[in-house]
Amino acid sequence: MTLLSLAWANIMRDKLAATLNTALMAVGMATIVLLLLFGHHLSQRMTQDAAGIDLVLGAKGSPTQLVLSAIYHADIPTGNIPLAEAERWAEHPMVRSAIPLALGDSWRGFRIVGTTHAYPAVYDAELRTGRLWTERGEVTVGADVAARGLSVGSGFAGVHGLAAGGHVHDDNRYRVVGILAPTGTVIDRLVLTSVQSVWAIHGDAEPEAPEITSMLLDYATPFAATRLPRLINSQSPLQAASPAEQTSRMLQLLGVGIDGFRAFAWVLVVTASLGVFIALYHALEARRYELALLRSLGATRAEVLLSLLIEGMLLSSAGAIAGLALGHGTASIIGQWLDFAATDGLSGAHWVPREGWLLCYGVVVGALAALLPAIRAYRSDVASVLKSA
Structure with missing residues (x-):
C-alpha cells in the first residue's frame, strides 16, 4: 500500500468529518474567489469604459457624480451647461477632440444619449x-439594448429620467436604424442619437x-493633464473632472468593502484549517495502535510522518479545489442572473492570477494542520504503545 492510498483510506474512515472540513474550506475559498472575480471584473470594466477619455466637462458639483453620469451612465447628471462655454474649451489648444453628450431620457432603464458619431468610435x-443615426429621431442601439427586443425599424418612446414611472414622450418616438456589435463596454447599454433629437x-x-x-475631452499633449483641469x-x-482620478478613488472606496468580505472569508478558511488540525489530532489518538503496528511491520518514522502530512494536504487541497469550482460556478450564475452574459461581464470563465496562490495555500495549510499530529506520531515509542494496547 502506498502512502497516498494509506492517507486516502484514513480519510474515508471518517467521511462525515472529512466532508464537513472540506465543505467549510470550500465555502471560504469560494467567497475569496468570488470577490477576486468581482473585483477584477469591476476594475477591468471601469477601466475600459473610461479609456480614451481624458477629461469630463460638466456643471459644478460632485466630480464623482459627474464621471458616474457621463462615463458610466450610472448616476444622474450634475446639471446642464451652456454649449457655447463647453465649445470654448473644446477649441483650446490643449484639446485634441471633444464629444458632446446630451442626457435626460431612457428606455427600459437604458440611457438615451445625444452625441456625435465620434462617441461610438471611442470604444471601437x-x-x-x-x-448610424443621421436624421432627427433616429437611433443606433447597443447590443444589450437590442437584446431587449429591438431591431432595425423598431419604434419606441423615451421615458424622462432613468427610473421607471417617468413621463413618456409618446408624441416624439424614436426609430432604430442600426444595432452595434457587442464591445464589452458601457456603449452596449446605450441608445445613441443626435443632440438635436434630444433637444x-x-x-x-x-x-x-x-x-x-x-x-x-481628449488631451492634445501630456502637459494638458496638469494644466487644463485647473484652468477650467x-x-x-x-467643472472639469478626470475619469482616471475619480475611477481610482471609487475603486479604492469599493475596495474597503471588498476587504471586509475577504477578511470574513479568510476567517472561514482559518476555521476550516483548525478543523483539519483537530480532526487529524483526534484521529491520531484513535490510530496510535495502528501506526505503531505499521512501524513494527517495517514502516519508518519518516513514512508515518509523511502519510499524516499527505492526509492533511489532501483534505485542505480538496477544499481549495472545491472552493475554486464553487466560486467560478457562482460567478457564472450571478453573471447570467444579472444579464451580463451578453457582454464581457462577470463570468466564471475568467481566471484571476491570484487564484493560483489559493491552491498553494490549500496545500500549505493542510501540511501545517497535520504537522503537530505527524510529529507526535513520529516521536511515539512503538514498544510502549503496543504494550499498552
Whole structure:
C-alpha cells in the first residue's frame, strides 16, 4: 500500500468529518474567489469604459457624480451647461477632440444619449446591422439594448429620467436604424442619437441658448493633464473632472468593502484549517495502535510522518479545489442572473492570477494542520504503545 492510498483510506474512515472540513474550506475559498472575480471584473470594466477619455466637462458639483453620469451612465447628471462655454474649451489648444453628450431620457432603464458619431468610435464600436443615426429621431442601439427586443425599424418612446414611472414622450418616438456589435463596454447599454433629437424631444430642436449635459475631452499633449483641469475649474463656471482620478478613488472606496468580505472569508478558511488540525489530532489518538503496528511491520518514522502530512494536504487541497469550482460556478450564475452574459461581464470563465496562490495555500495549510499530529506520531515509542494496547 502506498502512502497516498494509506492517507486516502484514513480519510474515508471518517467521511462525515472529512466532508464537513472540506465543505467549510470550500465555502471560504469560494467567497475569496468570488470577490477576486468581482473585483477584477469591476476594475477591468471601469477601466475600459473610461479609456480614451481624458477629461469630463460638466456643471459644478460632485466630480464623482459627474464621471458616474457621463462615463458610466450610472448616476444622474450634475446639471446642464451652456454649449457655447463647453465649445470654448473644446477649441483650446490643449484639446485634441471633444464629444458632446446630451442626457435626460431612457428606455427600459437604458440611457438615451445625444452625441456625435465620434462617441461610438471611442470604444471601437462596429455595426452589427443597419447604420448610424443621421436624421432627427433616429437611433443606433447597443447590443444589450437590442437584446431587449429591438431591431432595425423598431419604434419606441423615451421615458424622462432613468427610473421607471417617468413621463413618456409618446408624441416624439424614436426609430432604430442600426444595432452595434457587442464591445464589452458601457456603449452596449446605450441608445445613441443626435443632440438635436434630444433637444427636439424636450420641445426645442434649435434652442436660442443651447445646453448639453457634458463634454468629453481628449488631451492634445501630456502637459494638458496638469494644466487644463485647473484652468477650467478656476476660470469658468464649468467643472472639469478626470475619469482616471475619480475611477481610482471609487475603486479604492469599493475596495474597503471588498476587504471586509475577504477578511470574513479568510476567517472561514482559518476555521476550516483548525478543523483539519483537530480532526487529524483526534484521529491520531484513535490510530496510535495502528501506526505503531505499521512501524513494527517495517514502516519508518519518516513514512508515518509523511502519510499524516499527505492526509492533511489532501483534505485542505480538496477544499481549495472545491472552493475554486464553487466560486467560478457562482460567478457564472450571478453573471447570467444579472444579464451580463451578453457582454464581457462577470463570468466564471475568467481566471484571476491570484487564484493560483489559493491552491498553494490549500496545500500549505493542510501540511501545517497535520504537522503537530505527524510529529507526535513520529516521536511515539512503538514498544510502549503496543504494550499498552
